[in-house]
Amino acid sequence: MLQEILIHTNSKIRQRQNKSAANNSKSNASSYMQETTLGELKAFIGLLYLAGITKSNRQNLKDLWRTDGTGVDIFRTTLSLQRFQFLQNAVRFDDKATREQRKQIDNMAAFRCIFDQFVHRCQNAYSPSEFLTIDEMLLAFRGRCLFRVYIPNKPAKYGLKILALVDAKSFYVLNLEVYAGKQPSGPYAVSNKPFEVVERLIQPVSGSHRNITFDNWFTGYELMIHLLKEHRLTSVGTVRKNKRQIPESFIRTNRQPNSSLFGFQKDITLVSYAPKKNKVVLVMSTMHHDNSIDESTGEKQKPEMITFYNSTKAGVDVVDELSANYNVSRNSKRWPMTLFYGILNMAAINACIIYRSNKNVTTKRTEFIRNLGLSMIYEHLHSRKTKKNIPRYIHQRIEEQLGEPSPRPTVAPGRYVRCQDCPYKKDRKTKHSCNACGKPICLEHAKFICENCADLNSAD
Numbered sequence: 001m002l003q004e005i006l007i008h009t010n011s012k013i014r015q016r017q018n019k020s021a022a023n024n025s026k027s028n029a030s031s032y033m034q035e036t037t038l039g040e041l042k043a044f045i046g047l048l049y050l051a052g053i054t055k056s057n058r059q060n061l062k063d064l065w066r067t068d069g070t071g072v073d074i075f076r077t078t079l080s081l082q083r084f085q086f087l088q089n090a091v092r093f094d095d096k097a098t099r100e101q102r103k104q105i106d107n108m109a110a111f112r113c114i115f116d117q118f119v120h121r122c123q124n125a126y127s128p129s130e131f132l133t134i135d136e137m138l139l140a141f142r143g144r145c146l147f148r149v150y151i152p153n154k155p156a157k158y159g160l161k162i163l164a165l166v167d168a169k170s171f172y173v174l175n176l177e178v179y180a181g182k183q184p185s186g187p188y189a190v191s192n193k194p195f196e197v198v199e200r201l202i203q204p205v206s207g208s209h210r211n212i213t214f215d216n217w218f219t220g221y222e223l224m225i226h227l228l229k230e231h232r233l234t235s236v237g238t239v240r241k242n243k244r245q246i247p248e249s250f251i252r253t254n255r256q257p258n259s260s261l262f263g264f265q266k267d268i269t270l271v272s273y274a275p276k277k278n279k280v281v282l283v284m285s286t287m288h289h290d291n292s293i294d295e296s297t298g299e300k301q302k303p304e305m306i307t308f309y310n311s312t313k314a315g316v317d318v319v320d321e322l323s324a325n326y327n328v329s330r331n332s333k334r335w336p337m338t339l340f341y342g343i344l345n346m347a348a349i350n351a352c353i354i355y356r357s358n359k360n361v362t363t364k365r366t367e368f369i370r371n372l373g374l375s376m377i378y379e380h381l382h383s384r385k386t387k388k389n390i391p392r393y394i395h396q397r398i399e400e401q402l403g404e405p406s407p408r409p410t411v412a413p414g415r416y417v418r419c420q421d422c423p424y425k426k427d428r429k430t431k432h433s434c435n436a437c438g439k440p441i442c443l444e445h446a447k448f449i450c451e452n453c454a455d456l457n458s459a460d
Contacts, residue, residue, distance in 0.1 A: 001117045002041060008092040010035045016090065032082040036090075039379035043078050044087050046376030048328040048344060050074060053369050057327050061085060077397040078377045078384075093336050105186030107146050108178055111336040112188075118343045119176050123204045126354055128167040128174050133315030134201055134214040136179075137162050139342045143333040147181035160338055165201045166315035168213060172353045173319055173346045175201050178339065194218040198227070206231040211287050213312040216240045221268070224286050228267055234287035236309050239270070241282060246270070253278045258301045262291040271303045283309050322349050326369050348372065378402065392420060421445040 013035050020033060036044075051057045054072065056064060064072050065081040075084070093114045094102075102109035140156030141148060149161045165175035177200060183189040190196065198218055211234045212227065219237030227233040241251045250261055250272035257277055263270040269288050273281045283305050292304040323345035332338055352368045355361075384390065385398045416429040419442035430442040 001114060001121070002038060004117075005091065005093055005114065006036065006038055006041050008094055008096075009041065009087075009090055011096070012090045012092045032080060032086050036087060037380075037383070039383055040079075040087070043377040043380035044084065044091075045344065046373040047075055047078055047084065048330075048341075049326075049348065049369050049373035049376070051330075052326040052328040052345075052348075053366055053373070057330055073397055074374075074377070074401070077394060077401055078380060088330070088337075091337065091340070093340065105184050106188045107180040107183055108188070111339050115176075115178065115339060115343065118347070122173055122346075122350055123175065126172050126174070126350065126357075128172055128205070128210070129169040130210050131168040131312045132174065132205065132210055132212050133166050133168045133312060134198060134212055134218060135164065135166075135313075135316035137164055137316055137320050139338050140329070141332075141335055141338045143335060143338075145335040147179060148335070149179065160335060160342075162342065163197055163201060164316050164319065165204070165212075166319055168312040168315040170353050170357075171315055171318045171322065172350055175204050176346075177201060195220065195223050195226070198223060202227065202231060202233060205233065207233075209233070211236065211312070213237065213309060213315075215313065219284055221245045221284070224268060224284060228286045234285070236283065236285040236287055236305065236312070238309065239282040239284050241280075246282065250282060251280060253280055255280065258299065260291070260293070260301070260303050262303075264289070269305065271305050273303055273306050275300070275302075281306065285309075319346065319349060322365070326365065419445065 013033065017033055048057070050072075051059075051064070056072070061081060061084065063070070064075045065084075067076070075081075079087075093111050094109065099109055102112070106112055108115070136151075138149070138151055138154040138156050138159040138161055141159045145160065147160065148158060150158055151161070161179040163177045163179065164173060166173055177197065179192060180188070190200070194217055198212070198214070202212060209232050214235070214237045216238040219235075219239050220243070224235045224237070227235050239246065247263065250263065250270065253274070255261075255274045257274055259274050261272040263272075268284060268286050269290075270282065270284050271291075273283070275281060283303075285305050285308075288305045288308070294302050294304045294307040297307065323342070326345075326348070327341075328344045328348075329338065329341035332341075348365075348369055351372065352363070352365055355368060356363060381398050381402055385395065385402065385404075416431050417440045419426075419428045419430045420439045421441060422428040422445070428442050428444075430440055432441055432443065432446060433439060434441050434446075
């Protein structure tokens with residue numbers, strides 16, 4: 001997946017290099033317009049994760065790279081500000097040469113391949129629990145996009161809608177589908193009606209005897225019977241009162257508070273619960289087949305169907321919340337970048353769940369994401385450490401981060417070499433070196449100490 005992003009990103013970089021050369025741009029731009037590597041691409045993503053855990057994902061990048069003590073050292077240590085901005089603008093996910101042709105059959109052509117690979121890997125990496133949730137999430141986006149939607153009850157209101165199948169216990173994201181609007185004729189021209197959406201999302205768990213929980217936008221008698229008969233999946237969901245299968249007595253609101261009405265068929269159960277005066281809640285289930293009341297609810301006397309629905313309905317909402325806690329998303333006018341940030345958030349959630357499950361530990365998400373981000377930048381730090389055209393203090397920070405100090409430089413007796421603490425432009429030569437670290441140093445940057453004091457310091 002990253003290898004494919006690398007190929008298309010470098011293609012975009014070469015295009016910009018050619019444009020820069022044609023415009024006779026100044027040579028100082030060439031220093032940060034070089035092609036990238038897999039290690040540098042990982043480092044770019046690692047910095048996004050580190051920005052997420054410090055809640056600085058929407059912060060002005062210049063503030064993160066400040067050198068007055070208010071910036072974040074790890075950002076300057078890993079990439080220059082210009083290079084990070086350049087990579088952020090250059091990242092691409094598909095072949096531009098064939099994009100127009102693919103857009104004739106797919107509105108999501110610019111991100112389809114990467115998205116499908118991510119979903120496929122999520123499905124192969126983890127076996128979910130017996131309880132799953134289907135719901136929608138919204139990735140905030142206000143730029144131009146054919147399938148941008150408006151959902152007034154979401155915090156962002158405008159954005160890209162994703163329908164998700166999530167483990168209701170661990171909150172692992174198992175399957176995803178982007179709402180791409182009305183697709184052109186072709187393989188991606190699918191129905192966006194609830195029945196068909198659920199049919200596609202549950203494919204990874206079809207025949208597994210799991211339960212699916214969803215809200216009243218999805219719930220329907222035909223769908224629930226279909227899931228049970230054709231896919232061997234039970235389901236639970238709230239029901240809209242205007243459904244034609246609902247008996248009139250079940251939607252009457254002039255009932256005793258905390259009372260319940262049950263309706264039974266061979267494979268499906270309907271309950272109407274009155275939580276308070278003049279209100280009823282309808283829940284339909286192919287998992288429950290009796291009128292059991294959850295005694296733990298006390299005087300509220302909630303049916304077990306209701307409490308089960310409440311305990312499993314929030315899977316997708318929790319993923320939304322977890323993503324927002326350590327969000328990597330940055331402001332962008334390109335919808336593929338918004339989707340990319342979205343899958344990075346979900347990848348961190350899934351990776352943490354897998355790590356905890358495999359290691360049988362309860363590592364905090366903050367620590368996991370911090371270690372994830374740091375592990376992704378180390379390869380690039382090793383590479384950057386060998387470069388001689390970066391500031392000296394950056395070299396020092398890299399050595400501190402890696403815990404691998406460079407070999408001490410030595411100065412041959414009587415030989416003049418450049419002072420490492422003087423500005424490069426001064427080109428000041430010296431034959432002296434530091435007694436502690438061995439680096440060449442001129443008298444302006446040295447301090448004199450007698451042998452007795454030096455011995456005392458070494459003893460300490």
